[in-house]
Amino acid sequence: MVDLTSPVHDRIVDGPRGAKPKSRLSRRNIFLYGTLLLISVYYLLPLYVMIMTSLKGMPEIRLGNIFSPPVEVTFEPWVKAWSQACTGINCDGLSRGFWNSVQILLPSVILSIGIASVNGYALANWRFKGSEVFFTILIIGAFIPYQTMIYPLVILLREIKLMGSVWGLVLVHSVFGMPILTLLFRNYFTSLPEELFKAARVDGAGFWGIYLRVMLPMSIPIFVVAIILQVTGIWNDFLFGVIYTKPETYPMTVQLNNIVNSVQGVKEYNVNMAATLLTGLVPLIIYFASGKLFVRGIAAGAVKG
Amino acid sequence: MTLPAPSRTHQKTKRPAQLFRNLNAKFASIPMILTALVVFVGGTTWTVVHSFTKSRLLPKLDFVGFDQYERLWSSNRWMTSVENLLIYGVCSLVLTMTIGFTLAALLDRKIRFEGVFRTIFLYPFALSFVVTGLAWQWILNPDFGVQNVVRGWGWTGFAFDPLNNPDIVIFGILIAGLWQGTGFVMVIMLAGLRGIDEDIWKAARVDGIGVVKTYVKVIIPMMRPVFVTALVIIASGIIKLYDLVVAQTNGGPGISSEVPAKYVINYMFRAQNLGQGFAASTMMLLSVIIILVPWAYLEFGGKKRG
Known part of the structure:
Protein backbone atom coordinates (compact mmCIF):
# COMPACT_ATOMS: atom_id res chain seq x y z
CA MET A 1 0.00 0.00 0.00
CA VAL A 2 1.19 3.43 -0.86
CA ASP A 3 0.63 5.93 1.86
CA LEU A 4 -1.15 8.65 -0.05
CA THR A 5 -0.72 11.18 2.71
CA SER A 6 3.05 10.98 2.90
CA PRO A 7 4.89 14.07 1.71
CA VAL A 8 7.16 11.93 -0.43
CA HIS A 9 4.23 10.69 -2.45
CA ASP A 10 2.97 14.25 -2.82
CA ARG A 11 6.21 15.28 -4.34
CA ILE A 12 6.12 12.44 -6.84
CA VAL A 13 2.63 13.35 -8.03
CA ASP A 14 3.03 17.10 -8.05
CA GLY A 15 6.57 17.34 -9.23
CA PRO A 16 8.57 20.28 -7.89
CA ARG A 17 6.78 22.19 -5.15
CA GLY A 18 5.68 25.80 -5.31
CA ALA A 19 3.98 27.74 -8.04
CA LYS A 20 5.27 27.57 -11.59
CA PRO A 21 7.20 30.74 -12.25
CA LYS A 22 5.12 32.90 -14.56
CA SER A 23 5.84 36.12 -16.33
CA ARG A 24 4.33 39.10 -14.54
CA LEU A 25 2.50 40.24 -17.62
CA SER A 26 0.70 37.04 -18.49
CA ARG A 27 -2.72 37.47 -20.08
CA ARG A 28 -4.32 36.14 -16.96
CA ASN A 29 -2.67 38.80 -14.82
CA ILE A 30 -3.55 41.66 -17.14
CA PHE A 31 -7.18 40.56 -17.12
CA LEU A 32 -7.25 39.99 -13.37
CA TYR A 33 -5.63 43.23 -12.27
CA GLY A 34 -7.36 45.21 -15.00
CA THR A 35 -10.75 44.07 -13.78
CA LEU A 36 -9.86 44.74 -10.16
CA LEU A 37 -8.57 48.21 -10.95
CA LEU A 38 -11.66 49.08 -12.97
CA ILE A 39 -13.95 47.96 -10.15
CA SER A 40 -11.82 49.88 -7.65
CA VAL A 41 -12.36 53.05 -9.68
CA TYR A 42 -16.12 52.54 -9.49
CA TYR A 43 -15.97 52.06 -5.73
CA LEU A 44 -13.68 55.01 -5.12
CA LEU A 45 -15.48 57.42 -7.47
CA PRO A 46 -18.20 58.61 -5.07
CA LEU A 47 -15.64 59.35 -2.36
CA TYR A 48 -13.47 61.18 -4.86
CA VAL A 49 -16.39 63.21 -6.20
CA MET A 50 -17.50 64.14 -2.68
CA ILE A 51 -14.03 65.33 -1.69
CA MET A 52 -13.55 67.32 -4.91
CA THR A 53 -16.98 68.95 -4.66
CA SER A 54 -16.44 69.89 -1.04
CA LEU A 55 -13.23 71.75 -1.91
CA LYS A 56 -14.70 73.88 -4.70
CA GLY A 57 -16.52 77.20 -4.59
CA MET A 58 -20.10 77.33 -5.88
CA PRO A 59 -19.24 79.27 -9.08
CA GLU A 60 -16.76 76.59 -10.04
CA ILE A 61 -19.32 73.85 -9.40
CA ARG A 62 -21.88 75.55 -11.65
CA LEU A 63 -19.40 75.79 -14.49
CA GLY A 64 -17.38 72.67 -14.19
CA ASN A 65 -17.44 68.95 -14.18
CA ILE A 66 -17.94 66.95 -10.96
CA PHE A 67 -14.94 64.77 -11.74
CA SER A 68 -12.43 67.55 -12.26
CA PRO A 69 -10.26 68.56 -9.30
CA PRO A 70 -10.78 72.06 -7.93
CA VAL A 71 -8.92 74.87 -9.66
CA GLU A 72 -8.97 76.87 -6.48
CA VAL A 73 -9.03 74.84 -3.28
CA THR A 74 -11.23 76.29 -0.56
CA PHE A 75 -12.02 74.95 2.88
CA GLU A 76 -14.87 77.35 3.40
CA PRO A 77 -17.58 74.70 2.66
CA TRP A 78 -16.18 72.56 5.48
CA VAL A 79 -16.24 75.47 7.92
CA LYS A 80 -19.75 76.39 6.85
CA ALA A 81 -21.02 72.81 7.08
CA TRP A 82 -19.57 72.45 10.55
CA SER A 83 -20.66 75.74 12.09
CA GLN A 84 -23.22 77.59 9.93
CA ALA A 85 -25.38 75.18 7.94
CA CYS A 86 -29.10 75.57 8.67
CA THR A 87 -31.79 73.12 9.66
CA GLY A 88 -35.07 74.96 9.98
CA ILE A 89 -34.45 78.01 12.15
CA ASN A 90 -31.22 76.73 13.68
CA CYS A 91 -28.11 77.83 11.86
CA ASP A 92 -25.37 76.47 14.09
CA GLY A 93 -24.19 73.85 11.63
CA LEU A 94 -23.59 70.14 11.82
CA SER A 95 -21.47 70.47 14.95
CA ARG A 96 -24.59 70.17 17.10
CA GLY A 97 -25.51 66.88 15.44
CA PHE A 98 -21.93 65.70 15.91
CA TRP A 99 -21.96 66.36 19.65
CA ASN A 100 -25.44 64.84 19.97
CA SER A 101 -24.16 61.73 18.23
CA VAL A 102 -21.17 61.58 20.59
CA GLN A 103 -23.50 61.92 23.57
CA ILE A 104 -25.67 59.11 22.22
CA PHE A 128 -30.04 27.96 33.85
CA LYS A 129 -33.40 26.51 33.06
CA GLY A 130 -34.89 28.50 30.20
CA SER A 131 -31.76 30.49 29.36
CA GLU A 132 -31.51 28.90 25.91
CA VAL A 133 -35.17 29.66 25.25
CA PHE A 134 -34.64 33.36 25.90
CA PHE A 135 -31.52 33.30 23.78
CA THR A 136 -33.40 31.69 20.88
CA ILE A 137 -36.11 34.34 21.12
CA LEU A 138 -33.40 36.98 21.12
CA ILE A 139 -31.83 35.60 17.93
CA ILE A 140 -35.18 35.25 16.16
CA GLY A 141 -35.93 38.80 17.28
CA ALA A 142 -32.93 40.03 15.32
CA PHE A 143 -34.80 39.18 12.13
CA ILE A 144 -38.08 40.90 13.07
CA PRO A 145 -38.45 44.18 11.17
CA TYR A 146 -37.93 47.11 13.55
CA GLN A 147 -41.18 48.59 12.29
CA THR A 148 -43.24 46.08 14.24
CA MET A 149 -41.55 47.01 17.52
CA ILE A 150 -41.14 50.73 17.10
CA TYR A 151 -44.51 51.90 18.38
CA PRO A 152 -44.67 49.71 21.50
CA LEU A 153 -41.24 51.10 22.39
CA VAL A 154 -42.54 54.64 21.96
CA ILE A 155 -45.25 53.84 24.52
CA LEU A 156 -42.72 52.22 26.88
CA LEU A 157 -40.37 55.18 26.67
CA ARG A 158 -43.24 57.58 27.28
CA GLU A 159 -44.19 55.58 30.38
CA ILE A 160 -40.70 55.87 31.84
CA LYS A 161 -40.45 59.52 30.71
CA LEU A 162 -37.50 58.97 28.40
CA MET A 163 -39.21 59.64 25.07
CA GLY A 164 -37.31 62.24 23.09
CA SER A 165 -34.26 62.16 25.34
CA VAL A 166 -30.79 60.91 24.61
CA TRP A 167 -31.18 58.22 27.27
CA GLY A 168 -34.27 56.83 25.61
CA LEU A 169 -32.31 56.37 22.41
CA VAL A 170 -29.44 54.80 24.38
CA LEU A 171 -31.89 52.25 25.72
CA VAL A 172 -33.26 51.52 22.25
CA HIS A 173 -29.75 50.97 20.87
CA SER A 174 -28.94 48.64 23.77
CA VAL A 175 -32.10 46.62 23.14
CA PHE A 176 -31.61 46.23 19.39
CA GLY A 177 -27.88 45.65 19.67
CA MET A 178 -28.39 42.85 22.15
CA PRO A 179 -29.01 39.86 19.81
CA ILE A 180 -25.84 40.17 17.76
CA LEU A 181 -23.62 41.18 20.66
CA THR A 182 -24.92 38.46 22.95
CA LEU A 183 -24.27 35.90 20.23
CA LEU A 184 -20.77 37.30 19.71
CA PHE A 185 -19.85 37.06 23.40
CA ARG A 186 -21.59 33.76 24.00
CA ASN A 187 -19.68 32.08 21.18
CA TYR A 188 -16.42 33.60 22.34
CA PHE A 189 -16.80 32.60 25.99
CA THR A 190 -17.87 29.11 24.94
CA SER A 191 -14.65 28.76 22.97
CA LEU A 192 -12.47 29.51 26.00
CA PRO A 193 -11.02 26.43 27.74
CA GLU A 194 -13.41 25.09 30.31
CA GLU A 195 -10.62 24.25 32.78
CA LEU A 196 -10.14 27.94 33.32
CA PRO A 217 -8.91 40.14 30.83
CA MET A 218 -9.00 37.24 28.37
CA SER A 219 -11.50 38.74 25.99
CA ILE A 220 -10.06 42.11 25.03
CA PRO A 221 -10.04 41.22 21.29
CA ILE A 222 -13.73 40.37 21.24
CA PHE A 223 -14.50 43.56 23.12
CA VAL A 224 -12.64 45.53 20.47
CA VAL A 225 -14.67 43.79 17.74
CA ALA A 226 -17.88 44.59 19.61
CA ILE A 227 -16.87 48.23 20.04
CA ILE A 228 -16.14 48.59 16.32
CA LEU A 229 -19.47 46.97 15.46
CA GLN A 230 -21.41 49.22 17.82
CA VAL A 231 -19.64 52.49 17.11
CA THR A 232 -20.19 52.22 13.35
CA GLY A 233 -23.71 50.82 13.74
CA ILE A 234 -24.93 53.44 16.20
CA TRP A 235 -23.20 56.32 14.46
CA ASN A 236 -24.82 55.35 11.16
CA ASP A 237 -28.29 54.87 12.61
CA PHE A 238 -31.00 57.07 11.14
CA LEU A 239 -34.32 55.35 11.84
CA PHE A 240 -34.12 55.27 15.65
CA GLY A 241 -32.66 58.75 15.80
CA VAL A 242 -35.49 60.24 13.80
CA ILE A 243 -38.17 58.48 15.86
CA TYR A 244 -36.91 58.59 19.43
CA THR A 245 -35.27 62.01 19.64
CA LYS A 246 -36.41 65.61 19.19
CA PRO A 247 -34.87 68.19 16.84
CA GLU A 248 -32.57 69.47 19.63
CA THR A 249 -31.15 66.02 20.23
CA TYR A 250 -31.12 64.69 16.63
CA PRO A 251 -28.04 62.61 15.86
CA MET A 252 -25.71 63.68 13.09
CA THR A 253 -27.21 61.49 10.34
CA VAL A 254 -30.69 62.94 10.87
CA GLN A 255 -29.39 66.49 10.96
CA LEU A 256 -27.33 65.86 7.84
CA ASN A 257 -30.39 64.65 5.97
CA ASN A 258 -32.34 67.70 7.11
CA ILE A 259 -29.59 70.08 6.01
CA VAL A 260 -29.03 68.55 2.57
CA ASN A 261 -32.65 67.78 1.72
CA SER A 262 -34.10 71.03 3.06
CA VAL A 263 -36.25 72.68 0.43
CA GLN A 264 -35.58 76.26 1.51
CA GLY A 265 -32.80 78.43 0.20
CA VAL A 266 -30.27 78.01 -2.55
CA LYS A 267 -28.65 74.60 -2.68
CA GLU A 268 -24.99 74.78 -1.77
CA TYR A 269 -23.67 71.51 -3.08
CA ASN A 270 -20.14 72.05 -1.79
CA VAL A 271 -21.42 72.60 1.76
CA ASN A 272 -23.71 69.57 1.42
CA MET A 273 -20.84 67.34 0.35
CA ALA A 274 -18.60 68.65 3.14
CA ALA A 275 -21.39 67.88 5.60
CA THR A 276 -21.85 64.40 4.13
CA LEU A 277 -18.14 63.70 4.41
CA LEU A 278 -18.05 65.00 7.98
CA THR A 279 -20.80 62.54 8.91
CA GLY A 280 -19.02 59.69 7.19
CA LEU A 281 -15.68 60.55 8.75
CA VAL A 282 -16.09 58.75 12.08
CA PRO A 283 -17.01 55.33 10.63
CA LEU A 284 -14.42 55.74 7.87
CA ILE A 285 -11.63 56.46 10.37
CA ILE A 286 -12.67 53.46 12.42
CA TYR A 287 -12.82 51.33 9.29
CA PHE A 288 -9.40 52.26 7.98
CA ALA A 289 -7.81 52.10 11.44
CA SER A 290 -9.29 48.76 12.45
CA GLY A 291 -8.68 46.81 9.24
CA LYS A 292 -9.08 43.10 9.83
CA LEU A 293 -11.05 43.58 13.06
CA PHE A 294 -13.84 45.34 11.16
CA VAL A 295 -14.03 42.36 8.83
CA ARG A 296 -14.20 40.10 11.85
CA GLY A 297 -17.07 42.14 13.24
CA ILE A 298 -18.94 41.76 9.97
CA ALA A 299 -18.31 38.04 9.89
CA ALA A 300 -19.80 37.84 13.37
CA GLY A 301 -22.72 39.90 12.14
CA ALA A 302 -23.09 37.51 9.23
CA VAL A 303 -23.70 34.71 11.64
CA LYS A 304 -26.54 36.71 13.11
CA GLY A 305 -27.97 38.38 10.06
CA MET B 1 -25.75 30.19 10.56
CA THR B 2 -23.80 28.29 13.13
CA LEU B 3 -24.76 28.33 16.74
CA PRO B 4 -22.36 26.01 18.46
CA ALA B 5 -24.14 24.95 21.60
CA PRO B 6 -22.14 25.43 24.75
CA SER B 7 -20.64 22.12 25.65
CA ARG B 8 -20.80 22.65 29.36
CA THR B 9 -23.33 20.50 31.08
CA HIS B 10 -24.21 21.39 34.60
CA GLN B 11 -25.25 18.61 36.85
CA LYS B 12 -28.86 18.87 37.65
CA THR B 13 -29.39 18.16 41.29
CA LYS B 14 -32.91 18.37 42.55
CA ARG B 15 -32.91 20.86 45.31
CA PRO B 16 -35.87 22.54 46.92
CA ALA B 17 -34.54 26.00 46.10
CA GLN B 18 -34.48 25.39 42.33
CA LEU B 19 -35.45 28.98 41.65
CA PHE B 20 -32.53 30.35 43.65
CA ARG B 21 -29.86 28.22 42.01
CA ASN B 22 -27.60 30.24 39.84
CA LEU B 23 -29.24 33.36 41.17
CA ASN B 24 -26.52 35.73 40.00
CA ALA B 25 -26.76 34.45 36.43
CA LYS B 26 -30.51 34.87 36.45
CA PHE B 27 -30.21 38.34 37.88
CA ALA B 28 -27.62 39.27 35.25
CA SER B 29 -29.89 37.93 32.50
CA ILE B 30 -32.81 40.19 33.40
CA PRO B 31 -32.05 42.67 30.59
CA MET B 32 -31.94 39.82 28.07
CA ILE B 33 -35.15 38.27 29.39
CA LEU B 34 -36.94 41.62 29.36
CA THR B 35 -35.76 42.39 25.84
CA ALA B 36 -36.79 38.98 24.55
CA LEU B 37 -40.17 38.87 26.25
CA VAL B 38 -41.29 42.49 26.50
CA VAL B 39 -39.84 44.05 23.35
CA PHE B 40 -39.51 41.20 20.87
CA VAL B 41 -42.46 38.97 21.79
CA GLY B 42 -44.62 41.54 23.54
CA GLY B 43 -43.99 44.42 21.14
CA THR B 44 -44.56 42.34 18.05
CA THR B 45 -47.74 40.79 19.43
CA TRP B 46 -48.99 44.22 20.49
CA THR B 47 -48.47 45.59 16.97
CA VAL B 48 -50.11 42.61 15.30
CA VAL B 49 -53.13 42.79 17.63
CA HIS B 50 -53.50 46.53 17.09
CA SER B 51 -53.38 46.10 13.32
CA PHE B 52 -56.93 44.75 13.60
CA THR B 53 -58.22 47.90 15.28
CA LYS B 54 -59.22 51.28 13.94
CA SER B 55 -56.56 53.15 15.94
CA ARG B 56 -55.84 56.55 14.47
CA LEU B 57 -54.06 59.16 16.58
CA LEU B 58 -53.91 56.91 19.63
CA PRO B 59 -53.84 53.13 19.84
CA LYS B 60 -57.13 51.70 21.09
CA LEU B 61 -58.67 48.26 21.02
CA ASP B 62 -61.59 48.93 18.70
CA PHE B 63 -61.55 45.82 16.55
CA VAL B 64 -62.55 46.13 12.92
CA GLY B 65 -61.37 42.80 11.53
CA PHE B 66 -59.35 43.00 8.35
CA ASP B 67 -60.48 46.53 7.42
CA GLN B 68 -56.98 48.00 7.73
CA TYR B 69 -55.57 45.30 5.46
CA GLU B 70 -58.29 45.85 2.87
CA ARG B 71 -57.53 49.54 2.86
CA LEU B 72 -53.81 48.81 2.73
CA TRP B 73 -53.99 46.58 -0.32
CA SER B 74 -56.27 48.97 -2.15
CA SER B 75 -53.94 51.89 -1.46
CA ASN B 76 -52.01 53.13 -4.45
CA ARG B 77 -49.09 54.15 -2.31
CA TRP B 78 -48.76 50.72 -0.70
CA MET B 79 -48.97 48.93 -4.04
CA THR B 80 -46.21 51.17 -5.42
CA SER B 81 -44.15 50.49 -2.30
CA VAL B 82 -44.50 46.73 -2.61
CA GLU B 83 -43.78 46.80 -6.33
CA ASN B 84 -40.66 48.90 -5.76
CA LEU B 85 -39.43 46.60 -3.03
CA LEU B 86 -39.94 43.55 -5.26
CA ILE B 87 -37.98 45.08 -8.14
CA TYR B 88 -35.27 46.36 -5.83
CA GLY B 89 -35.20 43.10 -3.90
CA VAL B 90 -34.88 40.75 -6.85
CA CYS B 91 -32.28 42.89 -8.64
CA SER B 92 -30.36 43.50 -5.45
CA LEU B 93 -30.31 39.83 -4.47
CA VAL B 94 -29.17 38.61 -7.87
CA LEU B 95 -26.62 41.36 -8.41
CA THR B 96 -25.08 41.53 -4.92
CA MET B 97 -24.68 37.76 -4.90
CA THR B 98 -23.15 37.63 -8.38
CA ILE B 99 -20.91 40.66 -7.96
CA GLY B 100 -20.00 39.76 -4.39
CA PHE B 101 -19.00 36.23 -5.36
CA THR B 102 -17.09 37.38 -8.43
CA LEU B 103 -15.13 39.90 -6.39
CA ALA B 104 -14.37 37.27 -3.77
CA ALA B 105 -13.26 34.81 -6.44
CA LEU B 106 -10.99 37.43 -8.03
CA LEU B 107 -9.44 38.23 -4.65
CA ASP B 108 -8.99 34.55 -3.91
CA ARG B 109 -6.76 34.01 -6.96
CA LYS B 110 -3.65 34.56 -4.82
CA ILE B 111 -3.12 38.10 -6.01
CA ARG B 112 -0.90 40.85 -4.74
CA PHE B 113 -2.40 43.79 -2.84
CA GLU B 114 -5.39 41.69 -1.84
CA GLY B 115 -5.77 43.74 1.34
CA VAL B 116 -5.81 47.02 -0.59
CA PHE B 117 -8.51 45.83 -2.98
CA ARG B 118 -10.58 44.39 -0.15
CA THR B 119 -10.34 47.64 1.76
CA ILE B 120 -11.53 49.58 -1.28
CA PHE B 121 -14.47 47.26 -2.00
CA LEU B 122 -15.63 47.22 1.59
CA TYR B 123 -15.33 50.84 2.71
CA PRO B 124 -18.82 51.87 1.48
CA PHE B 125 -20.25 49.33 3.90
CA ALA B 126 -18.86 51.31 6.82
CA LEU B 127 -20.84 54.37 5.75
CA SER B 128 -24.35 55.31 6.77
CA PHE B 129 -27.13 54.78 4.23
CA VAL B 130 -27.80 58.50 4.55
CA VAL B 131 -24.27 59.32 3.45
CA THR B 132 -24.50 56.83 0.57
CA GLY B 133 -27.87 58.20 -0.52
CA LEU B 134 -26.69 61.80 -0.51
CA ALA B 135 -23.45 61.00 -2.34
CA TRP B 136 -25.32 59.23 -5.13
CA GLN B 137 -28.00 61.90 -5.21
CA TRP B 138 -25.22 64.31 -6.10
CA ILE B 139 -23.53 62.03 -8.65
CA LEU B 140 -26.87 61.36 -10.37
CA ASN B 141 -27.84 65.03 -10.29
CA PRO B 142 -28.95 65.78 -13.88
CA ASP B 143 -27.54 69.32 -14.00
CA PHE B 144 -24.10 68.67 -12.53
CA GLY B 145 -23.58 64.91 -12.29
CA VAL B 146 -22.85 62.08 -14.70
CA GLN B 147 -25.43 63.21 -17.29
CA ASN B 148 -23.90 66.68 -17.47
CA VAL B 149 -20.36 65.34 -17.67
CA VAL B 150 -21.13 62.95 -20.53
CA ARG B 151 -22.96 65.75 -22.38
CA GLY B 152 -19.90 67.89 -21.85
CA TRP B 153 -17.82 65.28 -23.69
CA GLY B 154 -19.84 66.07 -26.81
CA TRP B 155 -22.64 63.50 -26.54
CA THR B 156 -25.32 66.16 -26.09
CA GLY B 157 -28.30 63.83 -26.44
CA PHE B 158 -27.17 61.65 -23.54
CA ALA B 159 -29.90 61.19 -20.96
CA PHE B 160 -29.31 59.53 -17.60
CA ASP B 161 -31.53 61.03 -14.95
CA PRO B 162 -32.94 58.13 -12.94
CA LEU B 163 -33.76 60.13 -9.82
CA ASN B 164 -36.28 62.35 -11.62
CA ASN B 165 -37.85 59.69 -13.78
CA PRO B 166 -40.67 57.83 -12.00
CA ASP B 167 -40.22 54.76 -14.20
CA ILE B 168 -36.61 54.07 -13.33
CA VAL B 169 -36.07 55.89 -10.03
CA ILE B 170 -35.85 52.60 -8.13
CA PHE B 171 -32.81 51.66 -10.24
CA GLY B 172 -31.14 54.91 -9.22
CA ILE B 173 -31.55 53.73 -5.63
CA LEU B 174 -30.36 50.26 -6.61
CA ILE B 175 -27.06 51.65 -7.93
CA ALA B 176 -26.40 53.25 -4.55
CA GLY B 177 -27.54 50.15 -2.66
CA LEU B 178 -25.25 47.90 -4.68
CA TRP B 179 -22.31 50.23 -4.17
CA GLN B 180 -22.77 49.99 -0.43
CA GLY B 181 -23.71 46.32 -0.08
CA THR B 182 -21.58 44.25 -2.45
CA GLY B 183 -18.43 44.53 -0.34
CA PHE B 184 -20.24 42.89 2.54
CA VAL B 185 -21.29 39.91 0.42
CA MET B 186 -17.74 39.73 -0.89
CA VAL B 187 -16.38 39.36 2.65
CA ILE B 188 -18.80 36.54 3.48
CA MET B 189 -18.03 34.76 0.21
CA LEU B 190 -14.30 35.21 0.70
CA ALA B 191 -14.57 33.59 4.12
CA GLY B 192 -16.43 30.73 2.46
CA LEU B 193 -13.81 30.35 -0.27
CA ARG B 194 -11.02 30.34 2.30
CA GLY B 195 -12.76 27.48 4.05
CA ILE B 196 -12.47 25.27 0.98
CA ASP B 197 -9.77 22.67 1.09
CA GLU B 198 -6.75 23.40 -1.08
CA ASP B 199 -6.79 19.78 -2.23
CA ILE B 200 -10.01 20.37 -4.16
CA TRP B 201 -8.13 22.81 -6.37
CA LYS B 202 -5.27 20.37 -6.77
CA ALA B 203 -7.66 17.60 -7.75
CA ALA B 204 -9.39 19.86 -10.28
CA ARG B 205 -6.03 20.80 -11.77
CA VAL B 206 -4.98 17.19 -12.00
CA ASP B 207 -8.22 16.37 -13.80
CA GLY B 208 -7.66 19.29 -16.14
CA ILE B 209 -10.82 21.18 -15.23
CA GLY B 210 -10.70 24.90 -15.99
CA VAL B 211 -10.85 27.54 -13.29
CA VAL B 212 -14.31 28.89 -14.16
CA LYS B 213 -15.75 25.42 -14.50
CA THR B 214 -14.28 24.40 -11.15
CA TYR B 215 -16.00 27.37 -9.53
CA VAL B 216 -19.37 26.65 -11.11
CA LYS B 217 -19.37 22.87 -10.82
CA VAL B 218 -17.44 22.23 -7.62
CA ILE B 219 -16.86 25.29 -5.46
CA ILE B 220 -20.30 26.92 -5.61
CA PRO B 221 -22.18 23.71 -4.75
CA MET B 222 -19.77 23.22 -1.85
CA MET B 223 -20.50 26.73 -0.61
CA ARG B 224 -24.24 26.23 -0.45
CA PRO B 225 -24.48 27.07 3.28
CA VAL B 226 -22.53 30.30 2.76
CA PHE B 227 -24.82 31.28 -0.10
CA VAL B 228 -27.91 30.53 1.94
CA THR B 229 -26.63 32.57 4.89
CA ALA B 230 -25.78 35.50 2.64
CA LEU B 231 -29.16 35.24 0.95
CA VAL B 232 -31.06 35.32 4.23
CA ILE B 233 -29.04 38.28 5.53
CA ILE B 234 -29.45 40.29 2.35
CA ALA B 235 -33.13 39.49 2.06
CA SER B 236 -33.90 40.53 5.61
CA GLY B 237 -31.85 43.68 5.04
CA ILE B 238 -33.76 44.54 1.86
CA ILE B 239 -37.09 44.49 3.67
CA LYS B 240 -35.70 47.11 6.07
CA LEU B 241 -34.79 49.46 3.18
CA TYR B 242 -35.62 52.92 4.48
CA ASP B 243 -32.79 55.41 5.16
CA LEU B 244 -31.35 55.13 1.67
CA VAL B 245 -34.67 56.07 0.06
CA VAL B 246 -35.32 58.89 2.52
CA ALA B 247 -31.90 60.42 1.84
CA GLN B 248 -31.72 59.85 -1.89
CA THR B 249 -35.24 60.64 -3.13
CA ASN B 250 -37.53 60.88 -0.09
CA GLY B 251 -39.94 58.65 -1.99
CA GLY B 252 -40.12 60.97 -4.97
CA PRO B 253 -40.76 62.01 -7.63
CA GLY B 254 -44.30 61.89 -6.28
CA ILE B 255 -44.67 58.50 -4.64
CA SER B 256 -42.71 56.60 -7.28
CA SER B 257 -39.87 55.43 -5.03
CA GLU B 258 -41.84 54.70 -1.87
CA VAL B 259 -41.00 51.50 0.03
CA PRO B 260 -42.97 49.57 2.70
CA ALA B 261 -40.75 50.57 5.64
CA LYS B 262 -41.30 54.21 4.72
CA TYR B 263 -45.04 53.66 4.42
CA VAL B 264 -45.09 52.34 7.99
CA ILE B 265 -43.17 55.26 9.48
CA ASN B 266 -45.23 57.70 7.47
CA TYR B 267 -48.57 56.39 8.68
CA MET B 268 -47.41 55.96 12.29
CA PHE B 269 -45.70 59.30 12.81
CA ARG B 270 -46.84 61.74 10.12
CA ALA B 271 -50.27 60.81 8.81
CA GLN B 272 -51.41 59.83 12.33
CA ASN B 273 -53.15 56.74 11.12
CA LEU B 274 -51.68 54.16 13.45
CA GLY B 275 -53.91 51.30 12.29
CA GLN B 276 -52.55 51.56 8.75
CA GLY B 277 -49.01 51.67 10.07
CA PHE B 278 -49.57 48.57 12.19
CA ALA B 279 -51.17 46.67 9.31
CA ALA B 280 -48.32 47.58 6.99
CA SER B 281 -45.68 46.58 9.55
CA THR B 282 -47.48 43.28 10.11
CA MET B 283 -47.20 42.66 6.37
CA MET B 284 -43.46 43.33 6.64
CA LEU B 285 -43.27 40.81 9.48
CA LEU B 286 -45.18 38.31 7.39
CA SER B 287 -42.75 38.65 4.50
CA VAL B 288 -39.81 38.03 6.86
CA ILE B 289 -41.56 34.93 8.17
CA ILE B 290 -42.09 33.71 4.61
CA ILE B 291 -38.35 34.04 3.98
CA LEU B 292 -37.18 32.67 7.32
CA VAL B 293 -39.43 29.71 8.00
CA PRO B 294 -38.40 27.59 4.98
CA TRP B 295 -34.78 28.45 5.65
CA ALA B 296 -34.98 27.63 9.36
CA TYR B 297 -36.80 24.40 8.48
CA LEU B 298 -34.10 23.37 6.02
CA GLU B 299 -31.27 24.46 8.27
CA PHE B 300 -32.38 23.25 11.68
CA GLY B 301 -35.45 21.10 11.11
CA GLY B 302 -33.54 18.28 9.40
CA LYS B 303 -30.81 18.11 12.00
CA LYS B 304 -33.22 17.58 14.85
CA ARG B 305 -34.80 14.60 13.17
CA GLY B 306 -31.50 13.17 11.91
Missing part, protein backbone atom coordinates in the same frame (compact mmCIF):
# COMPACT_ATOMS: atom_id res chain seq x y z
CA LEU A 105 -22.76 56.96 21.16
CA LEU A 106 -20.69 56.74 24.33
CA PRO A 107 -23.37 55.53 26.77
CA SER A 108 -24.96 53.32 24.10
CA VAL A 109 -21.71 51.53 23.36
CA ILE A 110 -20.84 51.06 27.03
CA LEU A 111 -24.31 49.96 28.09
CA SER A 112 -25.00 47.63 25.16
CA ILE A 113 -21.63 45.90 25.38
CA GLY A 114 -21.78 45.71 29.16
CA ILE A 115 -25.17 44.04 29.11
CA ALA A 116 -24.42 41.75 26.20
CA SER A 117 -21.07 40.53 27.53
CA VAL A 118 -22.63 39.56 30.85
CA ASN A 119 -25.50 37.88 28.98
CA GLY A 120 -23.08 35.96 26.80
CA TYR A 121 -21.05 34.94 29.83
CA ALA A 122 -24.15 33.70 31.66
CA LEU A 123 -25.25 31.77 28.56
CA ALA A 124 -21.85 30.16 28.11
CA ASN A 125 -20.90 29.33 31.67
CA TRP A 126 -23.94 29.62 33.91
CA ARG A 127 -26.78 28.16 31.96
CA PHE A 197 -13.67 28.38 34.52
CA LYS A 198 -13.51 25.24 36.65
CA ALA A 199 -10.24 26.26 38.28
CA ALA A 200 -11.71 29.62 39.19
CA ARG A 201 -14.75 27.87 40.63
CA VAL A 202 -12.57 25.60 42.72
CA ASP A 203 -10.75 28.66 43.99
CA GLY A 204 -14.08 29.88 45.23
CA ALA A 205 -14.73 32.68 42.75
CA GLY A 206 -18.38 33.46 42.05
CA PHE A 207 -20.33 34.70 39.06
CA TRP A 208 -19.05 38.29 39.07
CA GLY A 209 -15.60 37.40 40.33
CA ILE A 210 -14.93 35.05 37.43
CA TYR A 211 -16.40 37.53 34.97
CA LEU A 212 -14.28 40.43 36.15
CA ARG A 213 -11.03 38.69 36.99
CA VAL A 214 -10.86 35.75 34.57
CA MET A 215 -13.12 36.37 31.58
CA LEU A 216 -12.71 40.11 31.02
